[in-house]
Amino acid sequence: MTHEVRAVVARKKGAPVSVETILVPDPGPGEALVEVQACGVCHTDLHYREGGINDEFPFLLGHEAAGVVEAVGEGVTGVAPGDFVVLNWRAVCGQCRACSRGRPWYCFDTHNATQPMTLADGTPLSPALGIGAFAEKTLVAAGQCTKVDPTASAAAAGLLGCGVMAGFGAAVNTGGVGRGDSIAVIGCGGVGMAAIAGAEVAGVSKIIAVDVDERKLEWAGQFGATATVNSAKTDPVEAIRELTGGFGADVVVEAVGRPETYEQAFYARDLAGTVVLVGVPTPEHTIELPLLDVFGRGGALKSSWYGDCLPARDFPALIDLYLQGRFDLDAFVSEKIGLDDVEKAFDKMHHGSVLRSVVVL
Known part of the structure; x- marks a missing residue:
């Protein structure tokens, strides 16, 4: 039929x-x-x-x-x-x-x-x-x-x-954030907002939202951001360091997929911190970083496909959190x-x- x-x-x-x-x-x-x-x-x-x-x-x-x-x-x-x-x-x-x-x-x-x-x-x-x-x-x-x-x-x-799982998983599954950690999320569209919400669910103490749109930054506060940075007005790397005692965030989620925001994420993380790329770049985009900085800063540079999720495990769990009023x-x-x-x-x-x-x- x-x-x-x-x-x-x-x-x-x-x-x-x-x-x-x-x-x-x-x-x-x-x-x-x-x-x-x-x-x-x-x-x-x-x-x-x-x-x-x-x-x-x-x-x-x-x-x-x-x-x-x-x-x-x-x-x-x-x-x-x-x-x-x-x-x-x-x-x-x-x-x-x-x-x-x-x-x-x-x-x-x-x-x-x-x-x-x-x-x-x-x-x-x-x-x-x-x-x-x-x-x-x-x-x-x-x-x-x-x-x-x-x-x-x-x-x-x-x-x-798609989008909510990608963002939530980028923070929680790929980035591995938890209690006592700090996270910065660059790009507050649907995926970035889900990373912020995921970090709140995971008990992250400091959640920094970065965007060029004041409206999105206001929304970010509703999803759990504890601080916001308008990167059209302020250097986001310096702002994130200032908000984290001069060190940088433990995890930085890049949810834009552009070379300039990836570079910001790279330098906005703490030593031995983690960068998670979940924003989708286009084929012509390339990045150039000093190899000594990649070596000297340590930590991890990760990409997150679908929030590294396992649907059979993660979808029911997040629906349960939703029905409990926690997500x-x-x-x-x-x-x-x-x-x-x-x-x-x-x-x-x-x-x-x-x-x-x-x-x-």
């Missing part, structure tokens, strides 16, 4: 998206059909539309989603019809060299659905991050479905599927919109006027 559903499609590089009827097949072996309830509008979707990921147009956009499993294919045991799930874009294989060494969050052979979803004329679609959830229904690998408590709001829970996922939802409003949401994102627009179906 083929399902006809409405979905958001990017047909050409830089062109406005369109809402079209697409065809979604029933799940085959190892696959799941998910009725999407909510999907956040993430910068990655805009990167797809702009051709910044690859040129495999047309794209079926959307990936930060939650919904209900409608059907599963042969051999699927981890989820069943009726389960409320958050979708993830790294369904681990369990067999590659990372998985076999007990580090599945680094899995080198993650899974997606094998059957294509198509336009009405049969043209195959490229689903964003193997998900494609700006759609009434989507087809994914069953391992991309993480079962969570169904009492959670779909609009909030879906945000764990305010609702605060990340700036507005709820429909499928027809995605293009407008991209414009709001570009101007920095929202943390997350969330499509509710």
